[in-house]
Amino acid sequence: MDADGRLPSAADRPSWLHLAALFGLSAATLAFEVLLLRLFEFSHWHYFAGFAIALALLGLGAAGTTLALLGARSERWGDGWFLGGLLAAALGLYVVLCLQAYVALRPIFAAWDARELGKLLLVDIAAFLPFYGAGLAIGQVFIRWPRHARKLYAFNLLGSGAGSIAASLLLAFGSIAAALALVALLLLLLGTGVALAQRQRLAAAFCLIALLPAVLLTWRPPAPAVSDFKALARVQDLPDVQVLAVQPGLIGQLTLLRSESLRYAPGLSLAWPQPIPVMDVAIIGSDTEVPLPGAFPYDAHHAPASLAGLPFALRPHGAALVLGASAWQSPALAGAENAITWIEPDQRVLDIARERGARSPRFALIADQPYRHLAISPAHYDLIVADQAYNGGDAATEDYLFTVEGITLALQRLAADGLLAVPLRVEQPPRHLTRMLATIKQALVRYGAAAPWAHIAVLRGLQTHLLLVAPRPLLKADSTALRAFARQWQFDFDWLPDVTGEEVNRYHKLEAPTFFATARAILTGEAALPDDATWFATDSARLSRPYLWRSLRWERAPHLIETMGWRAMAYLDWSLIFSAATVALVVMLAFVLILAPLGRLPPGAPPLSRLSIAAYFTVLGLGYLLIEIAVLQRVILFSGQPVLAASMVFAVFLIGSGVGSAMAPEARTRRAALHIFAVIAMGFTVAATALWLATDVLLEPETTLRLTLLIMLILPLAWAMGRPFPWALRQFADQPRWIPWAWAINGFASVAAASLAPLISVHHGQPVTLAIGALCYVVALMVALRWTTAGVAFH
C-alpha cells in the first residue's frame, strides 16, 4: 500500500516493455559513445576526440537540466515523452552517420579559419544530439517511477554494459560506419516495437517509414571522410596506389597499401648513394604507419649506412628482441645471422609479416605487450631494439615499456655484453630526449650501475637519435666501432663516455651542441641543463606514472610560446590542454545549468538540503569516474591493448554496478548507509592492492586466465559502487522533482572527472587519482550519514 492506503497500480511501476526499452536505449547510447570515440580518433586528431566526446556527453547532463526545468510536464507526457527521446536519439545517430561521411575535418586550422571551426562545431554539436535525446528519455523514467529507482538504474547500467560489449564486438569484426549504422537501425527497430506495442500511431508510422532508408544505410554505410592531412588520405592519393587489404579490429582499421612511391628509411646516412627499395605500408586507424617489406628476409642493402641497421652490425649474431612495430623496421633490417623475436600487440601486423616469410626458425612472432613479455619471459637476448619508441606517443597515453621499471626489465633480459637500442626522433629544442635519458639513467641506477654515463651512447643523424644502452660499461670495441661508423656515414655523437668536443657537432650542425649538453647534464649531473631543455619536463617515468611522452610544463608554456612564436603550438601537449579546457568548460556549463532550475525546485525536506544533494551527487559522479579510469589506466598494463582494456573495464563496471544497483538497500538508515560504503571500501582495497601491488602475479597467466582474473578482481568493486546512487535516488521517492536535477549534477561531474582523471594521473600518478576517487566516496558517506535517521525505513 502507498501512503494513502491504495494498492499500487500497474501505472505506478514500469512494465517489462518499459524496462526492455530502457535497457535497449542505454545499450545504444553507450555503444554510440564507444563508436564515437573511435570515429573521432579516425577523423579528428585524438586529443580533439576526447574534447569532442566530452562535449557530446554533456548532452546527458543538459537533458537532466531540461527535465528539472520542465518539472511535472515530462512525467505527464508519459510514454510519448520516452518514445520521443528515443527517436530523437535515433535521429541524432543518423545525422552523425551522414555528416561524418561528408565533413572531413582539419582541426588544426580551426584556430584561424572560421570555416574549419564551423565544421568542427557542427560535427561536435551533431554528436551532442543522440546523448541529449537519450538523456531526456532515460531521465524521465526516474521521475515517473521514483520508487523503482533500483530496478531502473539496474537496467540502465546493464544495458550500458551490454552496449559497451556490443560496440567492441562490432568494431572487432566490422567498420566503424557499419557499426554505427547497425546501432542506429537497432534503436529505430526498438522504437518501432515500443510504438506499436503502446499503440502510438504517429510514432509508429514515422518509424516504419524511416526503416527502409535505415536498412539501406546499414547495408551500405557511408565511410567516414578522412582529413587529407591524415597519413591514410595522403598515401591513398599517391599514383598507382593499390589497397591490398582492409581489416577491422579493436585497435583500429588496418589498411595495407602498395605504391611505387612508398619508401621508408629513417636513420639513413646522407652519404648513402643508392635509392631505397619500395615497401608496402600498413596504416592502423588513419595515421599510424607500419612499413612492411614484400618478403622476409628483406634485402636491406642500405642497413650498414643506417642507424636502424647499426645495432645489428654491433651484434650480428645471436638472439635479438624487437619490441613493437614502426617505420624503424628492425625485423626487416635485422642481420642474416640474428634470430628475431618480435613482440607486437597487433596480431594483424604479425600475420602479414608471417605470410611474407617471417617464420620460424629464424623469426618468432608473438602478439603481446612488450612490458609483459619482458616481465614473464626468462629468455636473454644479445640485442633488444625498442622499435615502438620511434612512433612516440601522446602525453596522456600509457607507455609502460618506457618507465624506469620497464627499462630495468630490458636490462635484466640482456646478455652481459648485450645492447638495448632506442630510436627517438630529433626535436629541437630537446623535448622527449630529456625524459628518455632521465628514465634510462634511473633504470641503470636501479640495475646497479655505478656510473650510468659509462653505459650509454647516443648518435644523431638528420632526423633521428639512436640511444644504445648496455648493462655493463660500454665495451671499447663498441666505442671504436661506433666511431668508425659515425666517421664513415657522417653521424654525430650526442653522447659517448669519452666523446670529444669535435665529435658532437661535426656533420649535422646545430647552433649550439644542445643535445650533447642535455645528455651530459642528465647523465653526469655535472652541468646544468641548457635553457632549451628546461622548457619541457625532465623527470623520469615510473610504472605508477607511465607517461614518458608528456613533455608539457605548464609554468613554462607561456615562455615557450613567447620564445618560439607560433611554432610552439606544435610542442604543446594538446591532449592535456584539451582535458583542462574540458574540465573548465564543464564546470562553467554545469554551474549555469545546475543553478538554472534551482528556482523552480521546491525546498528539500530536511535533512535533504539542496547543498547536500548537490554535494552527494557531485562527489559520487567524480569518485565513480576517477576510480573507473584509474583502474582502466592500470588494466592497460595487463591487457596490452588500450581499447580492449577500455571495453572490458567499462563493461565490468557497468554490468557490475547494474547488478549492484538492483540489490541496493532502500532504507534511509545509518546501518544501510554504512553497509553500502563499507562494501565499497572492501572492494576498493582488494582491487587496488591486486592491480598496483601484485603486478608480477597478474602478468604471468595467459590471456584468457589473466583477463578472467582481472574481471574477478574488479567486479566486486563495481558491484559495490553501483549501490549509492539508486539508494540516494530512492530517498527522493516523495520528492521526484529533485531526481533529474541530481541526475544532471551527477552527469556533469562524471564528464568533468573523465577529463580530470588523465590530468591527475599524468602529473601525479595513477595512485593519486585512485586516492582522490576514494576520498570522494568518503565525502559521500559523510553526507549520507547526515541524511540518515535511525529507524526510518521506506518500502
Place this chain on the structure above:
Amino acid sequence: MTAIRANGRAAVTRLLALAFAGALASQAFAASPPEVLLQGEASQRNTRRPAVDEDRRLRDDRAAMVRTQIAARGIRNEAVLAIMDRVPRHEFVPTDQVRAAYQDAPLPIGHGQTISQPYIVAYMTEMLRLEPRDHVLEIGTGSGYQAAILAELAKDVVTIEIIKPLAEDAAKRLERLGYRNITVLHGDGYFGSESAAPYDAIVVTAAATHVPPPLVAQLKPGGRMAIPVGETWAQNLLLIEKDKDGKLTTRNLLPVRFVPLTRGR
C-alpha cells in the same frame, strides 16, 4: 697458367654478373620518367615578371604582409622582399581562401598540402642565397607559389609534383601568370629530374623519413638543399650543403628562438 686463366674468366664473369645485377637493381629502383606539364626555358632574356591584374585591397594586403610579417621579422635581402611584394600569393590559394591569402599562417590547398606561411617562404628563399644564374629543383610543387618565388631569382626552376591534380593546377596557374622559366613535371620526386641535373639548389617541400639519395646526387658541389624534417606540425628546416669535394653538412635553418617582430620598420 690454365688455372689462372680459368680464375680470371671466373672473376670477369663475377664482375659482369654484378654489373648486370646492379643495372637490373637500378632499373627496379628507377621510376618512370616524369610527365612534362609545362616546359620552361632557361634563357635570361625571358620576361619573368608575371602580368597580374588585381584589386587594390589585395595589393595593399600583400604590401602589409611584406612589411609586418617579413621585413619586420628580420628578412633583409632586398631582392627577396621585392619578390614577395610582387608575386601575387592570392593567385596560388584556393578561391575560397583568397581573403586569407596574406595571413600570417599556412593554408591548406587540398590533398594534405599547404602553402607555407609567408615568412617561412621568404626565410627559406633568403637562406638559399640564390644567384641569377642558378638552376633550381623543387620537389613538391603544391600550389606553385614557392616555384614562382624561386623563378624570380634564379635562371630557371624545375618543379615536380606527385599528385596529378595539384601538378596540373600549378602548371596552368604558372603559365597563366606568365612564368616562362619554370618546368612543371608530374612524377615521383624521389628521383628528382636527372635529365636536367645537376642543380645549384634543391628545395624539398614534403618531409620524408630520409633524404632521397638521388636528390643528394643531383646537387652540385657547392650547392644547397633546403628540406623540412620532423612531423607536419613540428618541423625544422634544414639546409644541406655540399662542398666542392662532395662532403655534406647540415644545419638548422629555422632558429629555435622565434625572430620577434620589430616595430617601427
